[in-house]
Amino acid sequence: xxxxxxxxxxxxxxxxxxxxxxxxxxxxxxxxxxxxxxxxxxxxxxx
Amino acid sequence: xxxxxxxxxxxxxxxxxxxxxxxxxxxxxxxxxxxxxxxxxxxxxxxxxxxxxxxxxxxxxxxxxxxxxxxxxxxxxxxxxxxxxxxxxxxxxxxxxxxxxxxxxxxxxxxxxxxxxxxxxxxxxxxxxxxxxxxxxxxxxxxxxxxxxxxxxxxxxxxxxxxxxxxxxxxxxxxxxxxxxxxxxxxxxxxxxxxxxxxxxxxxxxxxxxxxxxxxxxxxxxxxxxxxxxxxxxxxxxxxxxxxxxxxxxxxxxxxxxxxxxxxxxxxxxxxxxxxxxxxxxxxxxxxxxxxxxxxxxxxxxxxxxxxxxxxxxxxxxxxxxxxxxxxxxxxxxxxxxxxxxxxxxxxxxxxxxxxxxxxxxxxxxxxxxxxxxxxxxxxxxxxxxxxxx
Numbered sequence: 249x250x251x252x253x254x255x256x257x258x259x260x261x262x263x264x265x266x267x268x269x270x271x272x273x274x275x276x277x278x279x280x281x282x283x284x285x286x287x288x289x290x291x292x293x294x295x
Numbered sequence: 296x297x298x299x300x301x302x303x304x305x306x307x308x309x310x311x312x313x314x315x316x317x318x319x320x321x322x323x324x325x326x327x328x329x330x331x332x333x334x335x336x337x338x339x340x341x342x343x344x345x346x347x348x349x350x351x352x353x354x355x356x357x358x359x360x361x362x363x364x365x366x367x368x369x370x371x372x373x374x375x376x377x378x379x380x381x382x383x384x385x386x387x388x389x390x391x392x393x394x395x396x397x398x399x400x401x402x403x404x405x406x407x408x409x410x411x412x413x414x415x416x417x418x419x420x421x422x423x424x425x426x427x428x429x430x431x432x433x434x435x436x437x438x439x440x441x442x443x444x445x446x447x448x449x450x451x452x453x454x455x456x457x458x459x460x461x462x463x464x465x466x467x468x469x470x471x472x473x474x475x476x477x478x479x480x481x482x483x484x485x486x487x488x489x490x491x492x493x494x495x496x497x498x499x500x501x502x503x504x505x506x507x508x509x510x511x512x513x514x515x516x517x518x519x520x521x522x523x524x525x526x527x528x529x530x531x532x533x534x535x536x537x538x539x540x541x542x543x544x545x546x547x548x549x550x551x552x553x554x555x556x557x558x559x560x561x562x563x564x565x566x567x568x569x570x571x572x573x574x575x576x577x578x579x580x581x582x583x584x585x586x587x588x589x590x591x592x593x594x595x596x597x598x599x600x601x602x603x604x605x606x607x608x609x610x611x612x613x614x615x616x617x618x619x620x621x622x623x624x625x626x627x628x629x630x631x632x633x634x635x636x637x638x639x640x641x642x643x644x645x646x647x648x649x650x651x652x653x654x655x656x657x658x659x660x661x662x663x664x665x666x667x668x669x670x671x672x673x674x675x676x677x678x679x680x681x682x683x684x685x
Contacts, residue, residue, distance in 0.1 A: 259571065266568045274561045281557045285550060285600045 315659055322656025325649050329403055337649040343635055344644035346404075351630035352654050353400035355482060356623045357393050358432075359506070362514030363521070364390025364439060365468075365475040370551075372468045379547060381540040384446055384674045385525060386518050391439040392661050394432060400657050424481050424488075431478030438471045449681060450672040457681075480507040486629060494633035496575050496584040499566040502629075508559045513622040515552040519545055519615035529669055534676035546603055549611035552618065553599035560592045580636065587628060591621025 253259040306312075329337045340347050367386035370376045402408045415433055420426040441460060448457035483506030490498055499505065522541055525533065533541075567573060575581050595618045602610035631644065669675055 263569055263571050267565055270561075270565055270568055274565075278557060278561065281596075281600065282554060285553055285603060288604050 315663060318652075318656055318659045319663075321652055322659070325653050325656065326403075328649070329653070330406070334404075334406070337647065337653065339645060339647045339650070341644070343638060343642055346630060346634075347644060348627075348631065348646040348650050348654060349400055349404045351627050352623070353403075353657055354397050355626035355630055357397040357400065358479065358482060359510045359513040359622050359626060360517050360619060361390040361393025361397070362475065362479065362510040363518040364393075364442075364514070365471045366511060366514035367518055368442065368464075368468045369472050370547075372465055373472065376547070378540060378543050381537040382518055382522065382544045382548075385521060385669075386514075387439060387442045388446070388665065388668060388674055389517065389521055391436070391443045392665055394436045394439055396657050396661050398432065398436060399660075400654070403653060424484050428478050428481045428485070431474045431481070435471060435474040435478065438467050438474065442467050442471070446668075446672045446674055449678040454680075475510070476507060479510040480504065482506050483629075486634075489634070492635050492637075493629065494575075494580050494584075494636040495570060495572045496567070496580060497629050497633045499570060501562065501566045501569075504562065505559070505566070508555065508562065509622055509625060512552040512555045512559065512618060515548040515555070516615040516618040516622070519548050519552075519612060520619055523612045523615070525669070525675055529666075529675055532669060532675045536677060537675055542608060545608055545611050546606065549599050549614070550603045552615075553596050553603060556592055556596035556599065556618070560588065560596060563588055563592070580633065583628075583632070587621065587624055591617070591624055595621060 251262060253262065325337055334340055338347055338349075363386040367379060367382050371379050371383050398411075402411070405411075414420065414426055414429050441463070445457050445460050448454075448460065480503035483502035483504075486493055486498070486502055487500070522544060526541065567576075576585065595614050598610060598614040598617065601607070602614060635643065673681075
């Protein structure tokens, strides 16, 4: 069931909370995907 | 003599030529009908749906899929990835033809071709996004033409003019990237004016960002796709360098496309969260949105990644076609399918066969010109006189 919002403050608080959680998931997920993508690269890092 | 005539006649009557000839003939008839009889003669456009398949496919898909030009030249000349050099000329040519045909197709919608320069030179609507798009496309088409000219000048043997243009490569590349960033995003921004018409799952304040980011993987996928076609049908025109570098281009662009697709998937989810559109996902429109997001973004990202890990060229090439279809689906969803979603089905827009045939005519025209140029000019091979210059 969709939450009911009475004020813009409530709406922003709700959506921002979820975005922050998604950002945390992205900060973990995207590097993991990068690792999956490049794990077998043969190039030797020079830095 | 009779054998020569017979061989020549056989070449002329190849399946490709016959089909192409028929499409061009129908297209010419439809062109005459549209410009002599007006939009109503060939289209199902009306006041509710003033933009149809010519905008949704020819323009939005055309511009997105022509992004390979700026993506490849930026990779090669700005990021210094010279191993992709052999992909630059085909990508620039495709982008140039793509944009030229976008402008050509726009005439069918706008009409009165002689008024085309007016928005730029006579009556500038500087507060309009369309003006910005028009100005960018006008400037970028010019840039692409100049970037393409070295191949034509080498073919003509005009060494001095060719050398002057080649010296401008870096400036032109930077200009091209700036202009592409501007108008790729502005095409998405055009829909910001219609929040009540576009379905909430597709409408977002981030539409300009979505259009720009999706143009990146659209461009990369197109470079892989057209490379595949060139390998198959123009193999004899490719020199050793192109053939040797092609595997690296496929793997490199596949890897970049995988990561950009993953990032795009992530920001699309963020967009749903920001607008709190989750509840729309459990509707019929939501199912269609998920088909696009999971079937044509998340899965291709994974397939690209798998292809790169396994160094599976075939999987990457198939995924490139898959991604190109996905970008086209996204543009058509935004401009046609999810646009005016609240209207009863009797008032919804369905393109007439003549609109679709005109779009096929324009794409065919592009293929014919591409074939004409690549079989004559040094696009898929390096001109012998300039081989040592890179």
